[in-house]
Amino acid sequence: PKVIHLKDYQVPDYLIDETHLTFELYEDRSLVHAQLVMRRNPEAGAGLPPLQLHGQDLELISLALNDRQLGLGDYEVAEESLTLQPDAASFTLDSTVVIHPESNTALEGLYKSGSMFCTQCEAEGFRKITYYLDRPDVMSKFTTTVSAEKHAYPILLSNGNPIASGEEDDGRHWTTWEDPFKKPAYLFALVAGDLWCVEDSFTTMSGRDVALRIYVEPENIDKCQHAMDSLKKSMKWDEDAYGREYDLDIFMIVAVNDFNMGAMENKGLNIFNSSAVLARAETATDAAHQRVEAIVAHEYFHNWTGNRVTCRDWFQLSLKEGFTVFRDAQFSADMNSPTVKRVEDVSYLRTHQFAEDAGPMAHSVRPESFIEISNFYTLTVYEKGAEVVRMIQTLLGEEGFRKGSDLYFERHDGQAVTVDDFVKAMEDANGADLTQFKRWYSQAGTPRLSVSEQYDAAAKTYSLTFRQSCPPTPGQSEKLAFVIPVSMGLLDGQGNEIALRLQGEDASVGTTRVLAVDQPEQTFTFVGVSEQPLPSLLRGFSAPVKLEFPYSRDQLMFLMQHDSDGFNRWEAGQQLSVQVLQDMIGQHQRGEALQLDQRLVEALRSQLEDESLDQAMVAEMLSLPSEAYLTEISEVADVDAIHQAREFARQGISSALFDLFWKRYQANREISRQTPYVAQAEHFARRALQNIALSYLMLSGKPEVVAACVDQFEEADNMTERLTALAVLVNSGFEAERDKALASFAEHFKDNPLVMDQWFSVQAGNTQPGGLERVQQLMQHPAFTLKNPNKVRALIGAFANQNLVNYHRADGAGYRFLADQVIVLNKLNPQIASRLLAPLTRWRKYDAGRQGLMKAELERILASGELSSDVYEVVSKSLA
Ligand code: BAL
Ligand code: ZN
Known part of the structure; x- marks a missing residue:
């Protein structure tokens, strides 16, 4: 090829x-x-x-x-x-x-x-x-x-x-x-x-009326209102935030069931995967509602970032995708909780994009070459591309960024342009030089930033030394220094923010500031620091890097309590969890009894006890780092040790905090019972805490919890509560309750393909032994078909990406199964086949036995006959 x-x-x-x-x-x-x-x-x-x-x-x-x-x-x-x-x-x-x-x-x-x-x-x-x-x-x-x-x-x-x-x-x-x-x-x-349509209208900022229509198959006409509301909010937001007005007299969205992507921004006629349009309380979870809002916004925002100003060639894909993901993230942050949105995005990026950056398909945000462009609709082009745009905003400030985007639209309306044109507009509008910064577009890999500190009590100076490096990636062995914006602050012993003044400055400049780290090694010295401070680094995750600072567990607990930056409070909790879990992974590998550091339990207890905290953030704090993330940060991932350690920690947290979980669960469940479903941040937050509490509580196996779970499953008026109850039952040992719930769910929702996708996913994610056989059995279910991408993702994709202990079975049966599906899909739908392959491409992460088994399956695919360019590119690069 x-x-x-x-x-x-x-x-x-x-x-x-x-x-x-x-x-x-x-x-x-x-x-x-x-x-x-x-x-x-x-x-x-x-x-x-x-x-x-x-x-x-x-x-x-x-x-x-x-x-x-x-x-x-x-x-x-x-x-x-x-x-x-x-x-x-x-x-x-x-x-x-x-x-x-x-x-x-x-x-x-x-x-x-x-x-x-x-x-x-x-x-x-x-x-x-x-x-x-x-x-x-x-x-x-x-x-x-x-x-x-x-x-x-x-x-x-x-x-x-x-x-x-x-x-x-x-x-x-x-x-x-x-x-x-x-x-x-x-x-x-x-x-x-x-098709039937739901119709509405929007009056633009210059007073033009635009007809809005969402077309769906007749049975879905009752599931369009949330998308319509999201569309109107997006249109208004783009006027307010970017000064961008819609330009045609009509804007249409059509929902289709068989669709490779989430949605597509065709001019005036967006075509959507039905999973990204249809949402109502009874059939779609809170996460699905938020996804619909975000994707409707994303596609709408493309009207300017993608359509009015488009890409010169496909190497510039991130010009429209990175910028538009950044815009939809800003929008979602404004519509809901900004900190929760940032936590979700960063978790996703660090788990999945960092893995891509460390794997055989690693490429820069603006790739240098491709065989099949469909393979480059990646986390790197989208999510890392959005982080790069975010860093430009961090460096230029919000006003400067807006001046840059205004100039970009004014200069390039009606043109097909490049990433260079975008950056040039940002530079010209601000008198800035982003030459070195542009390495983020051309160098692949996740930079490491290790930080050390030095406090001089006599001189009252505090220095932070940053050392950056970036591992080699395919075709790029040497990397030059990036410009890394590090948003940071310093905390005193009481947890107060210290005014920040760098050596050479006349006065302090606030308590959070951005240090532009642009050398391989660089020291910043703060003056007038009268006690040893604790640094809060990379606030809001100001750059997509792996930051290393030798925090002790007590310091992390202190940051969890006191950091003024909500994102970094969560981050401190994650780092604490990672340290604790990594200890336990080591214990498992050495054959020792697992010991859960009680400091983690106490840190989570204080979160649960404090009813003044945002419940969504408490739920995020209680979510231990996923097995996929623990895999990503391992040199060699020990699948079984990771699973055992994480489950042991969950069990320990469940026992120690049972009473608190039960109290918060019951209080929130009671409100849920009495409140009609609303798709808004505070309601999402209440249900998020309720549901994570339920998942911990069920580990106790206590009859009153099982009864509450069954009750929530049967009585809930919304899919968020019902599906969580189902998932918790499926992962429990209560077989009778589980089987009954699965059967009644399937019977009730058999005519709703999107809900059946969730039924498949919940079972695909069941980590109890026998996962592969269950998935193979489910492929025989009448609602399953390989011809529908949503079904493939819901069952096979969920199994291989989320059910790591079962997929990585030591005998390689999970790999063989995935390769078999890829070989069939290669002929039916090459794009989906190539996406499904990703979990096989990460073979270097595992032990020698698994490496051999995974490589053998990649080789089997390569030898299986005529390969699409999509599958050929991924397989051949993975084996190179
Ligand atoms: N342009 C492909 C779908 C999307 O990113 O909106
Ligand atoms: Zn897009």
Whole structure:
């Protein structure tokens, strides 16, 4: 397979000013007519080179250049292209192709999800629809006519505004849509189906009325309100926070069941995985409600960061994704609790993105090369990319950042640009130099930042010395120093913040400040420090690095109590938990009896006792670091020791704090009983504490707890409480209660695929022995199918990523199972196959026996026949 390099980028030879498409949709095939109004790109040089259009799996029926029908000798069709010779600098090309959406299981291009037609074109799916210059720097005005049988497909949608429609004699009808904004083909969308819609409107800041519509299958019409509310909040927020107004007269969201990603920001016609739209109390958890709000916002924000200003090429993907994830995180922080949001994001980043950065697929935020771009919709491009944007904001300040984003939109509206253009706007608006900072875009790997301190009582000076390094990653053995913004403060012995004054400064500058660490080794000295302080470092996780400071457990407990930064109070608790758990992992490995350090128990007790604390943060504090995170921070991960140590700690915490858990549980459960479901932060917080308390309480096995759990399962009016009760029962030894709950849940929700996904996931995550056999059995369930990505993720993905003791069974059966599924999915849906592979690629983390078994499965996949470029790239890089 061909490797594509950023350094080889060239401007397109030709441009497409107008794109006129007509789709004739039928059950056994579809016809696509494309009229492209084209011209030579003046920036590409002189002469008329051959025109090479992208195209894949297309059956060409006819081709005409300026109305002249072309014959076989006039063009050349290859597996992924069509080449012809234009005879003038401007011309019109007409083509007709036949495609087969009805048998498209890759869910890329035009395909059928259930009974509806829909599209997914990012990154390179449009070439499966028609011959085109399928690259983001070719932007065109689109007009699209969709024709289909009227009874089965009453709704016909595309981008922009509807401008004409009509009926034909044979029971078919058609609608024409016109998008006034130039766009790359990856933002094209089409939907045809029997859909209902929820309608609302939004008045923009300049007073324009925008119609808002969410289209769903009729049975889901009662699950759209939360997404609609989220959309209106997003539209308002983007006006307030970034001065960005919506630009079309209509904004549509369509929910589809079979979708590879979460959602897609097609201009004016967002297409969503139904899991990212549908939410109501009875069927969706609090987490699902928050996910819907975040994804609706994310896709809406793309209208400016992605659509109005798009990417020049796919190496720049983080230009739109990193920035948009940063924007949706700001939005979610504003709508809910900022500290909880930050804790969740950082936990996710440190567990999963840090693992990616340390694995065989490690790449920089702006990758240098790829085989298959679909493999680069990664945690690094998205989440680390968002952290990089956050660091720019931290360095420039909120006002400076806003000046930079205003300049970026003003300069580049309607253009396809690069990460360099984004950073340049930030620099120019602020008179800043971000040259060294840009290494965050080009160097892969997670930097380590080790910090040491020195206090001089006589001189009243306190120094912090930072040493940064970054481990080698594929293709990058040596790294240069990053610019690492370290937000920090100092605490005195009473836990008060000390005013911060660096040597050479005339006066102190607040109690939290940002140190820009930009050398391999660098010392900052504070003056006027009259007692040995305790540093609070990397407040709010101001940079995506692994920070090392030799805190004692007592110091961590002190920070948990006193740090003014809420994120760092949580972080101190996490570090304390990690130290305690790592001790216990060592004890298990040495064959010693496990000992739980009671300081952790006492630290958690004080959290639970203090009813003035934010309950969501107490719930976060009580959540021990996950097995996946403990794996990530291990040199060699001992799966069994990690599991045993963590379970032992949970059991010890449960026994020691039973009464407190029970009290808080009962109080919150009582409020839940009496309060109708509300999807708001304080209600999320109450249920979060209630549910984590229940999960600890059930470890006691006491009959009153089991009864309360069953009661919560049966009586709750919302999925958050019901699903937690189910999960807790599933992981317990109470087989009769468990089986009854699983059966009644499945019976009740059998017609709701999204709820059945949760039923599969809960069972996939059951860490008791026999996990693999249970998953294999569940694959036979009538509600399961490999053709639906949500099902694959819910059952197989959840098993391999979350049920680590079962997946990593010492005999390798878990690996064999995963490889078998990848081999099947490679043919059905390469994108999903390649994603599913990730847990096999991390073989270097494990003991020699498991390494051998995992590698053998990767080799088996490689030898299994014709591999998609998606799977080939991940497998071959993992074995390199
Ligand atoms: N652009 C692909 C889906 C998303 O990131 O919004
Ligand atoms: Zn996005």
